[in-house]
Amino acid sequence: MKSKNYFKEMLKGAELKSTKHRITILEILKENKLPLSAEDIYIKLKQNDISISLSTVYRVLETLHKKDIVAKVNIPDDSKAAYELYNNEHHHHLLCVKCRKILAVEGCPLEEYEKFLENRFGFTVKGHNLEVYGYCNSCTGY
Amino acid sequence: MKSKNYFKEMLKGAELKSTKHRITILEILKENKLPLSAEDIYIKLKQNDISISLSTVYRVLETLHKKDIVAKVNIPDDSKAAYELYNNEHHHHLLCVKCRKILAVEGCPLEEYEKFLENRFGFTVKGHNLEVYGYCNSCTGY
DNA sequence: TCCCAAATGGGAATAATTCGCATTTGCATA
DNA sequence: TATGCAAATGCGAATTATTCCCATTTGGGA
Numbered sequence: 094m095k096s097k098n099y100f101k102e103m104l105k106g107a108e109l110k111s112t113k114h115r116i117t118i119l120e121i122l123k124e125n126k127l128p129l130s131a132e133d134i135y136i137k138l139k140q141n142d143i144s145i146s147l148s149t150v151y152r153v154l155e156t157l158h159k160k161d162i163v164a165k166v167n168i169p170d171d172s173k174a175a176y177e178l179y180n181n182e183h184h185h186h187l188l189c190v191k192c193r194k195i196l197a198v199e200g201c202p203l204e205e206y207e208k209f210l211e212n213r214f215g216f217t218v219k220g221h222n223l224e225v226y227g228y229c230n231s232c233t234g235y
Numbered sequence: 236m237k238s239k240n241y242f243k244e245m246l247k248g249a250e251l252k253s254t255k256h257r258i259t260i261l262e263i264l265k266e267n268k269l270p271l272s273a274e275d276i277y278i279k280l281k282q283n284d285i286s287i288s289l290s291t292v293y294r295v296l297e298t299l300h301k302k303d304i305v306a307k308v309n310i311p312d313d314s315k316a317a318y319e320l321y322n323n324e325h326h327h328h329l330l331c332v333k334c335r336k337i338l339a340v341e342g343c344p345l346e347e348y349e350k351f352l353e354n355r356f357g358f359t360v361k362g363h364n365l366e367v368y369g370y371c372n373s374c375t376g377y
Numbered sequence: 378t379c380c381c382a383a384a385t386g387g388g389a390a391t392a393a394t395t396c397g398c399a400t401t402t403g404c405a406t407a
Numbered sequence: 408t409a410t411g412c413a414a415a416t417g418c419g420a421a422t423t424a425t426t427c428c429c430a431t432t433t434g435g436g437a
Contacts, residue, residue, distance in 0.1 A: 110403050110414060131394080146417045151394060153415090167309040169364060172425080173393060187358050196356065203367075206344035210367065214338065216329050219369035222311060225345075225352065227361035252383060252434055273425080288386045293425060295384090314394080315424060383434080390427065401416070407409085 096120060107160040114145055118153050119162075119178070127195050128166040128175030128186070168195070169226050189229035196229065238265060249302040256287055260295050261304075261320070269337050270308040270317030270328070310337070311368050331371035338371065 100119045104111040121137050122129065129137075135150045154176045157163040166175045169188055187196040207218040242261045246253040263279050264271065271279075273292045280287050296318045299305040308317045311330055329338040349360040 112403070112415065114416075144417090148395075148418070149416055155395090156415095165311075167364065169307075187352060187356065189358075190361060196358070198352065198356070202348035202351075203344060203365075207367070209344075210329060210340065214329065214340070215372040215375065216331075216338070216367075217370040217375045218367055219332060221365060221367040222309065223345075223363065223365045225349070225358075225360055225363040228359040230357040233357065233359045254384065254434070256385075286386090288388095290387070290426075291385055297426090298384095379437085381434105381436100383432105385432070386430090388428095390425105392423100392425080394421105394423080396421065397419095399417090401414105402412105403414080404412100406411090 096123060103162060107162060109156065109160065114149055115153050115157070117143060118150065119157070122163060122176065122178045123180065125177070126181075126197055128164075128168070128177040130173045130175050132173070134176075167222060167224065169224055185223045185225065187229065188224060188226045189232050190226050191228055191232040194229055238262060245304060249304060251298065251302065256285075256291055257295050257299070259285060260292065261299070264305060264318065264320045265322065267319070268339055270306075270310070270319040272315045272317050274315070276318075309364060309366065311366055327365045327367065329371065330366060330368040331374050332368050333370055333374040336371055 097116055097120070100116050101111040103119075104115060109115065117138065118134060121134055131147065131150045131154055134154070135145065135147050138145050138150070154163060154165075158165045158176065162179060163176045164179050166177060166186070168175055168186075170190070182199050183201050184197050184199045185201065187198060188194075189196075201223075203221055203223065207221070210216050210218055239258055239262070242258050243253040245261075246257060251257065259280065260276060263276055273289065273296055276296070277287065277289050277292045280292070296305060296307075300307045300318065304321060305318045306321050308319060308328070310317055310328075312332070324341050325343050326339050326341045327343065329340060331337075343365075345363055345365065349363070352358050352360055
């Protein structure tokens, strides 16, 4: 129940009402380390007998994204958007193009690069999207 | 006219027929340093009085993408895919979230990181998507 | 030149996401 | 604690981007 209050504060800080749906979606995102699509979340909600509209799921995710509470992730060669909490530590994903498994890797190699961009181009970096793809451990060589 | 033959060879190497449409699309991509959407290309073709179907533009781009001739680029907060030639030097984009201008930056900060991923996780890196967003020179501070 | 697999045209179909509007709800204030 | 209203939601329709289907055309090898 701690996270519920935590999320309430988070929403208040973003000037958003804390609704049951928003908090539940945040909790689902928190439990899942990997990015989920709107539909993934919708299905999980239904499985927990929570009545919600798919539009609402989209709206909640988009709202939270605009407030920089959730990240919108583009998985290569996947037509739908995925979302995850900007919680834990900043990380990136390795996508296996064969088995489509996603591996999260803590840390970020871009800090220096972003400073370079600011100095060299006067560009104020706000964030970045980085997805690495290739063959995972099990799929290498096939 | 040189590039035409160059593209013919490129297509032959990829076991693709060299059709007028494919070559024209490659030439459009070559002339434009920045990523273009399927529709952008379609419009450019129409402006040059070239009759083509939008489906064909999509198909050509997707085919060239699968053969690693063109890159499929995800521009943050843009619903459509963009494409550019895997020609010139490997580079990345800075997207200004205010004026939506895109700046290409030569070079890549990820070579070391990819080696690290291979060693640490046994992941065979095939490629990556990196887009940096923020405020450009002119929009900083507003 | 002939042939056939591959490429294309064009409209219909699909998938993901957004919109419109009526209803409900969170929360600030009385 | 009750009230009012802006914000959030439900739900079906609309929109957008992309893919599919199938009849027709075309590139390029024999």
